[in-house]
Amino acid sequence: MKARVRVFLKPSVFDPQGSTVASALQRVGFEEVQSVRIGKSIDLELEGSDRDAAKTRIASMCEKLLANPVIESYSIELLGEA
């Protein structure tokens, strides 16, 4: 079973990496860029085929390690056929 976890900064947290990239894009001609925020994409491959169980376990992985709940939120997408 494959899953994709996205980890992203909570809106209240300033993202200096994102704003640096936004400036760079504007500088090379993409003046329409108003905001950039950068997160992480984590692809997981798991044994098993129970989708609900996988989602629960992956949420635990996020809570325990993959995301820091002080500054980050996450989303989980199971890939492949439903």
Added chain:
Amino acid sequence: MRAVVVEFPGSNCEDDVVYALESLAFEVKRWWHKDEFTLENGDLVVLPGGFSYGDYLRCGAMAALSPAMETVKEFANGGGLVLGICNGFQILCEAGLLPGVLIRNATRRFVCKDVELFVENVETPWTSLMDQKREVLVPVAHGDGQYWADEATLDRLEANGQVAFRYAGLNPNGAARSIAGITNERGNVLGMMPHPERATTLRSGDGQLLFESIRRFATES
């Protein structure tokens, strides 16, 4: 007094910590994070600086899940003295022993220089001997030293006297409220971005005050 310096893969400041503590007549033991280790009452546990696990995922995130940290958490919850320096501070926050998190410096530059710290609270076990001095000079060297916590947490830290050190001059990394070091509520755990071990026999010598303070606390309790 015995000091136990924990080493994770990628820690690189443990030698400096060992050297500084031995020069101040501490008995020092090194603890490789995967080994069993029995901590004793009265130990000072130090999580040194460096780049544990390459700073992969988030600084200190994986070191915080090391079995050694389970032992350190139990020790801290029982009132044991724990000092986290730089990466050690990051590990303490990731492990939940201190609130908040350290994120990338606001300038996105690695900062490496001596900084003046204002000693906010001289009633912690770590700072009692700084009461006459109030400002100490200690070097920083970090890319991810920006302390961040939500407003409610920051207010609580201030109200409880948990802010131990604040950057006195220019804030080198954008840390909230210029916070350079904090303790837990009980005061037995301190996390700080600056490196006191680099200012004991070298530079200002102000780092010595921290280690002497904690030794005084330990011997008087």
